[in-house]
Amino acid sequence: GAGVSQSPRYKVTKRGQDVALRCDPISGHVSLYWYRQALGQGPEFLTYFNYEAQQDKSGLPNDRFSAERPEGSISTLTIQRTEQRDSAMYRCASSLYTGSYEQYFGPGTRLTVT
Amino acid sequence: GQQLNQSPQSMFIQEGEDVSMNCTSSSIFNTWLWYKQDPGEGPVLLIALYKAGELTSNGRLTAQFGITRKDSFLNISASIPSDVGIYFCAGGSNYKLTFGKGTLLTVNP
Numbered sequence: 001g002a003g004v005s006q007s008p009r010y011k012v013t014k015r016g017q018d019v020a021l022r023c024d025p026i027s028g029h030v031s032l033y034w035y036r037q038a039l040g041q042g043p044e045f046l047t048y049f050n051y052e053a054q055q056d057k058s059g060l061p062n063d064r065f066s067a068e069r070p071e072g073s074i075s076t077l078t079i080q081r082t083e084q085r086d087s088a089m090y091r092c093a094s095s096l097y098t099g100s101y102e103q104y105f106g107p108g109t110r111l112t113v114t
Numbered sequence: 115g116q117q118l119n120q121s122p123q124s125m126f127i128q129e130g131e132d133v134s135m136n137c138t139s140s141s142i143f144n145t146w147l148w149y150k151q152d153p154g155e156g157p158v159l160l161i162a163l164y165k166a167g168e169l170t171s172n173g174r175l176t177a178q179f180g181i182t183r184k185d186s187f188l189n190i191s192a193s194i195p196s197d198v199g200i201y202f203c204a205g206g207s208n209y210k211l212t213f214g215k216g217t218l219l220t221v222n223p
Contacts, residue, residue: 004156033210042117042202042213043157056210091156101145101206105156 002026004106006092012112013082021077021109023092031098032075034067037089037108049075050098082113120203120214127193128222135201135217136187143205143212146179146186151200151216160201161188193221 005024013019025032031050035043045059051072060066064082069075079086089110093103119138127133137146145164149157161172163179163186170177176189186203198221204211 031209035211040215042120042204042215043211044117045210045212048210056208059210093156099209101147101204101209101211102159102162103211104159105149107154107156 004092004094006106006109010110015113017082018080021090023075025094029094029096031095033093034077035091037091043091084113087113118203118214124218126220131193133190133193137203137214138185139205142183143207145206147204148177148188149202157202195221195223197221
């Protein structure tokens with residue numbers, strides 16, 4: 001079946017603009033995770049959902065970052081008033097069960113803030 | 115944020131050689147996982163380990179969950195060119211994964 005998909009794959013935006021990154025998890029996967037990966041680093045946790053409920057947002061850097069998953073499927077990560085330090089690869093992952101560590105990653109969205 | 119100590123940072127080997135890499139942490143994890151990332155792609159799950167002391171194989175890959183729950187290693191036997199990539203360890207706790215910085219593996223044919 002189809003894997004995790006993310007869109008757009010690349011996003012270039014000017015400082016101060018808002019951006020919305022989309023994640024479509026594997027069909028039937030109940031948990032969805034957002035990570036951010038800087039160059040030369042491993043992914044770092046941002047937030048996760050079980051179904052439509054956001055369970056943990058402790059990794060979101062500040063209140064400019066928010067995420068939602070209103071129908072328990074597709075999720076959107078929104079960054080308001082972008083700054084150059086927000087430039088990174090944003091990765092989404094999903095898992096079949098709640099509490100499963102076997103997370104399957106999408107190809108990511110490369111965000112560049114100019 | 116916290117990241118695991120993964121070593122070595124990079125390895126250059128000849129095709130057919132065996133490879134070993136490891137990961138350590140100051141914290142205990144409930145689960146250890148190993149992922150491989152190819153250029154332009156997301157990490158792909160290779161092996162998941164659930165019990166301290168567990169040794170698990172997946173083809174030419176073997177991984178172990180350390181007894182202290184603070185470390186894990188991954189071995190790749192008889193390397194082939196398609197093994198090239200970045201290998202990440204990840205520790206699972208509180209429903210989220212904490213990753214190492216990765217080991218870049220280059221295989222010379």
